[in-house]
Amino acid sequence: MRNVTKDNITDIFKGYMAEDMNPRTRQLMSSLVQHLHDFARDTNLTHDEWRQGIAFLEGCADIESEDRHEFVLASDVLGLSSLVDMIHSRDDATSSSVLGPFHVSGAPALAVGGDMKRHFGGPVLLAEGVIRDTHGKPIPGAQIDIWQTAPNGLYASQDEAQDTFSFHGLMSVADDGYYAFTTVKPVEYTVPSDGPVGGILRACGRHPWRPSHLHYIVTAPGYQSLVTEIFPADDPYLDQDTVFGVREDLVMTYQHAQPQDFPKGMALSGKVHEPYLAVKFDVILSKD
Amino acid sequence: MRNVTKDNITDIFKGYMAEDMNPRTRQLMSSLVQHLHDFARDTNLTHDEWRQGIAFLEGCADIESEDRHEFVLASDVLGLSSLVDMIHSRDDATSSSVLGPFHVSGAPALAVGGDMKRHFGGPVLLAEGVIRDTHGKPIPGAQIDIWQTAPNGLYASQDEAQDTFSFHGLMSVADDGYYAFTTVKPVEYTVPSDGPVGGILRACGRHPWRPSHLHYIVTAPGYQSLVTEIFPADDPYLDQDTVFGVREDLVMTYQHAQPQDFPKGMALSGKVHEPYLAVKFDVILSKD
Numbered sequence: 242m243r244n245v246t247k248d249n250i251t252d253i254f255k256g257y258m259a260e261d262m263n264p265r266t267r268q269l270m271s272s273l274v275q276h277l278h279d280f281a282r283d284t285n286l287t288h289d290e291w292r293q294g295i296a297f298l299e300g301c302a303d304i305e306s307e308d309r310h311e312f313v314l315a316s317d318v319l320g321l322s323s324l325v326d327m328i329h330s331r332d333d334a335t336s337s338s339v340l341g342p343f344h345v346s347g348a349p350a351l352a353v354g355g356d357m358k359r360h361f362g363g364p365v366l367l368a369e370g371v372i373r374d375t376h377g378k379p380i381p382g383a384q385i386d387i388w389q390t391a392p393n394g395l396y397a398s399q400d401e402a403q404d405t406f407s408f409h410g411l412m413s414v415a416d417d418g419y420y421a422f423t424t425v426k427p428v429e430y431t432v433p434s435d436g437p438v439g440g441i442l443r444a445c446g447r448h449p450w451r452p453s454h455l456h457y458i459v460t461a462p463g464y465q466s467l468v469t470e471i472f473p474a475d476d477p478y479l480d481q482d483t484v485f486g487v488r489e490d491l492v493m494t495y496q497h498a499q500p501q502d503f504p505k506g507m508a509l510s511g512k513v514h515e516p517y518l519a520v521k522f523d524v525i526l527s528k529d
Numbered sequence: 530m531r532n533v534t535k536d537n538i539t540d541i542f543k544g545y546m547a548e549d550m551n552p553r554t555r556q557l558m559s560s561l562v563q564h565l566h567d568f569a570r571d572t573n574l575t576h577d578e579w580r581q582g583i584a585f586l587e588g589c590a591d592i593e594s595e596d597r598h599e600f601v602l603a604s605d606v607l608g609l610s611s612l613v614d615m616i617h618s619r620d621d622a623t624s625s626s627v628l629g630p631f632h633v634s635g636a637p638a639l640a641v642g643g644d645m646k647r648h649f650g651g652p653v654l655l656a657e658g659v660i661r662d663t664h665g666k667p668i669p670g671a672q673i674d675i676w677q678t679a680p681n682g683l684y685a686s687q688d689e690a691q692d693t694f695s696f697h698g699l700m701s702v703a704d705d706g707y708y709a710f711t712t713v714k715p716v717e718y719t720v721p722s723d724g725p726v727g728g729i730l731r732a733c734g735r736h737p738w739r740p741s742h743l744h745y746i747v748t749a750p751g752y753q754s755l756v757t758e759i760f761p762a763d764d765p766y767l768d769q770d771t772v773f774g775v776r777e778d779l780v781m782t783y784q785h786a787q788p789q790d791f792p793k794g795m796a797l798s799g800k801v802h803e804p805y806l807a808v809k810f811d812v813i814l815s816k817d
Contacts, residue, residue: 243760243767243768243775243776243777243780244775244776244777245611245615245770245773245774245775245776246615247612247615247616250608250611250612250615250773251608253608253773254607254608254773257733257735257769257771258733258734258735259733259734259735260734261734262732262733262734263732266732266733267733268572269572269574269578270729270732270733272568272571272572273568273607274607274608276564276565276567276568276571277564277607277609278608278609278612279564280560280561280564281609281612281613281616282612282616283560283564284556284557284560285616285617286557286613286616287613287617288613288614288617290557291604291609291610291613295598295600295601295604298586298589298600299593299600301586301590302589302590302593302600305587305590310583312583312586312587312590313583316579316583319542319561319562319565320538320539320541320542320562320566321565321566321569321579322579323533323538324535324538324566324569324570325569325574325575325576325579326576327533327534327535327538328535328569328570328573328574329573329575329576441558444550444551444554444558445545445546445547445550445554445555445558446546446547446548446549446550447545447546447547472531479531480531481545482533483545485533485538485541485542486533487531487532487533488531488532488533489531489532492531
């Protein structure tokens with residue numbers, strides 16, 4: 242079209258797309274550009290604001306690296322990552338939650354009853370539960386990839402003082418679907434806020450905090466893989482998770498327990514002499 | 530909110546924003562995230578598709594440099610750059626068009642009647658006109674920053690064989706608002722398509738061509754600066770400009786003229802011995 246106007250440009254964009262292109266790509270590009278154009282029209286977006294948007298993307302590009310995923314973080318704090326999770330979450334399974342940028346593949350095996358706390362200080366947390374199907378039947382072949390921050394609020398990949406797989410473990414559940422491990426009570430922490438995404442948070446008067454959580458990827462042959470998190474019910478940031486990861490069924494009470502009640506057969510059995518915390522969390526997987 | 534769902538997450542995002550934040554930033558972020566979330570909900574955006582989107586942004590980041598502005602190019606081929614231009618274009622002035630990434634500041638002075646063609650081959654084009662206000666009155670204090678590609682379709686900044694300011698000139702108009710210069714007839718050219726933006730074009734079955742044009746930035750004290758382009762009416766890509774830059778009032782006929790009709794008082798007067806092309810293009814600026 243030689244007479245492009247602000248009212249017809251969206252249709253012209255759609256008209257440029259070839260008839261024989263992939264139909265799903267057509268649907269995605271049409272919707273994306275319709276919303277992008279509507280955003281500019283709805284707000285009368287100025288040249289200066291457009292330049293700020295480009296500068297934001299270029300600022301993310303400047304710090305993007307193997308260890309710093311600023312575009313993913315932007316998606317997280319804008320709620321897009323959580324929204325995609327929820328769109329594809331099954332109603333009959335445990336809710337999924339954000340993967341985030343801190344998972345590391347290749348975690349060492351952790352036996353049922355094993356310990357991730359090691360020499361780190363802080364309260365012992367005993368986490369246990371059963372991996373079940375949507376009928377409540379245990380799934381013996383399930384695996385749980387577990388990760389969390391150290392007591393300083395940093396993941397191993399952010400912290401040179403930790404081993405590569407500190408607070409990471411890969412557990413094959415028992416024949417009755419049971420899993421259990423000890424660790425240190427996770428702490429709330431901040432997402433990185435020294436980049437362009439931090440600038441957005443500050444411009445919106447928002448904090449960078451996430452509530453404390455254990456992070457699981459649960460897999461089993463024939464079942465849909467699940468990325469999820471377990472949050473303690475008393476966390477101060479539960480209602481304000483900066484990446485929108487909290488779901489009602491993922492909020493669990495950490496029970497206070499006495500050393501004499503600590504179960505037998507665990508790596509730390511006989512070694513716990515202080516009150517500890519315990520959380521039970523069954524995970525439900527739906528079929529592929 | 531501890532019970533985040535796909536239906537309430539957009540309102541939760543808006544609720545996270547502080548009451549005392551900048552109201553315009555609130556409006557922009559609310560609209561941006563509403564449209565971003567609606568896009569994901571409307572399309573049932575999958576995790577794989579989300580990952581492709583992140584990979585696109587990271588791919589742009591990988592090649593972003595001082596000479597390669599892939600995010601700007603993305604905005605251009607999605608029509609956002611042109612849309613922002615049109616939203617702020619004045620009805621009573623000449624239409625604005627995309628700036629693009631190839632303008633270089635600091636062009637050398639070009640006298641009225643001067644020549645930019647120099648030793649380059651190809652047909653001579655004589656461009657002339659008057660810079661006027663919205664009442665038709667000439668603006669004697671106007672300046673025109675002119676740039677275009679060489680006959681090989683490359684701008685000076687893309688082409689090591691050209692001088693820095695090859696086909697760039699800064700003209701102060703005459704007291705009667707008149708400007709004139711000779712150059713070579715511009716050619717149609719492609720936007721860079723070897724990066725992620727090229728991938729989008731191919732996925733949509735689109736070509737990377739722009740119609741040929743002269744590019745002007747016209748400024749004058751007390752008037753709104755104007756970025757615009759002049760397109761020849763017979764260009765094959767006029768109806769399919771890949772960056773949506775064509776406006777009805779920017780399409781001009783290049784007249785065929787004989788050497789004996791070439792005007793006096795120009796740098797090339799007496800030196801044109803072949804038929805040449807001529808285009809008249811008045812530019813109207815609106816007050817600040």
